[in-house]
Amino acid sequence: MKESLKYQKASDIFSKEPLWIAVNDEDRKEIFRDCIDFVARRDKEKKEEDRKRDIAAFSHVLQSMEQITYKTTWAQAQRILYENPQFAERKDLHFMDKEDALTVFEDHIKQAEKEHDEEKEQEEKRLRRQQRKVREEYRLLLESLHKRGELTSMSLWTSLFPIISTDTRFELMLFQPGSSPLDLFKFFVEDLKEQYTEDRRLIKEILTEKGCQVIATTEYREFSDWVVSHEKGGKVDHGNMKLCYNSLIEKAESKAKDEEKESLRRKRRLESEFRNLLKEHNVDKDSEWTVIKPKIEKDKAYLAMENDDERETAFNHYKNGTSGTTAGSEILEKKKKKKDKKKKNKRSDNNSESEGEIREKEKKKKKKHSKEDRMDDEERGKKSKKSRKRSPSRSESPRHSSEKRKRRESEAD
Incomplete structure (x- = not known):
């Protein structure tokens, strides 16, 4: 069946x-x-x-x-x-059945591809973990140099390369793809530079807590000891510390200069008031300090002066017909001398030109004037033709032509 x-x-x-x-x-x-x-x-x-x-x-x-x-x-x-x-x-x-056999083969190949991709992915993960570990070890090397103060935000690769290149962690970095040792060094230094604002704030807090103040004569070693001795000072980068020190010193020097200028202005103002006081009491070359002093010692201009030596010195200068050379007047005198010297040098440079150069300039000037005269004559001829067409009987007055000639000569000069 x-x-x-x-x-x-x-x-x-x-x-x-x-x-x-x-x-x-x-x-x-x-x-x-x-x-x-x-x-x-x-x-x-x-x-x-x-x-x-x-x-x-x-x-x-x-x-x-x-x-x-x-x-x-x-x-x-x-x-x-x-x-x-x-x-x-x-x-x-x-x-x-051939179709069944081909289907089984395709399923087997797909499974093999899937297993291969999984193995490849696992291998890539393993390599990435290994490479990340090598980078982390190299970064630990940079951090150790930073803790020792050898690597700062102001460090250069050329200066630290002899130290870094001898470490095995540097050599391992050379045998893997991705960021190079130089790249990681630059990234590390950039991070330190970006830390400057925080380090500056921390330094100011430390100085405030310690009651220390940076003045124009403060040395970096003293400043560094203030910061490092504090418990938070270990977090501060030495390069940023140096930059902060330079900034504070610059401010202190600027402040000292401003104070010095203000003191100088105040001193000149007091001297001027004191001279006016002497002028009111008719001080001349025959006047004596011992005679004038009792008369003015209760006056504000007298009391404003710091001591008797300055008062007597100002008195003698006024008596001898001079008001004393202040720092400001010295500066003005120096500037005046420099200007006079520059003018003198300029005149001497002009006089030192050779006779040939002077003649050459005169020739060029004459050519220029003759060319301008020709152009003016042509233009004047055209205008005269137009004027004849408009009014044949009218002619240009001698006065008008002479004025034009004078104006043309002045323009040429």
Whole structure:
């Protein structure tokens, strides 16, 4: 009994069988159809079981073959399979459905690719962890140099290279991709420079707590001792400390200069008031200090002077017809002398020109004037033609032409 067997053919085959004859024709046909359906289901189930068995066996064979990788093509796989003893023993696999075999092979390749990608990703992660560890070790080297004060925000690669290049952590950095040792050094220094604002604030807090003040004569060693001796001073970068010191010293010097200028202005003002006081008491060259002093010692201008030596000195200067040379007057005198010297040098440079150069300049000047005269004559001729067309009887007055000639000569000069 097969699924393809027809009822007429079955009737010819079983016509002499007693069971076949014992059943009427209608019942035989119905029973035959039921039997055919059963055989069809049975054969289909068996075929599906055989297919699943072959697929599992073929997949197992592929997995056991190391020669087949994620790069292997189907044509290459077929040649490898026929050379494999395990595949050769399974004769049933030779008659396996080609489409099923190709599907199993594709699934095997996809799994191999997935495993390869996972292995590659794991390897990349491992390499990244290793490279990150090397960079962290190198950064620890830079931090150790920073703690010792050898690496600061003002450090240069050329100055620290002899120290860094002898360390094994520097050598390991050279054998991996990504940021170079120089790049990480620059990043580290940039971070220190960006820390300047915070370091400056911290330094000011330390100086305030210690009650220390930076003046123009404060040395860097003294300033550094103030900062480092504080518990928070270890966080401050030495390069930023130096920059902060320079800034504070510059401010202190500027303040001292301003105070000195203010003191000088105040001194000149007091001297001027004192001279006016002497003038009011008609001091002359015959006056004596011992006589004038009792008369003015209660006056504000007298009391404003610091001591008797300054008062007597100012008195003598006034008495001798001089008001004393102050710092301001000295500066003005020096500037005046410099200006006079520059003018004198300029005149001497002009006088030192050679006679040939002077003649050459005069020739150029004459040529320029003659060219301008020609242009003026041409322009005047054109204007005269126009004026003749407009009013033939009217002519230019001598006075008007002389004024024009004078103006032209002055312009040429």
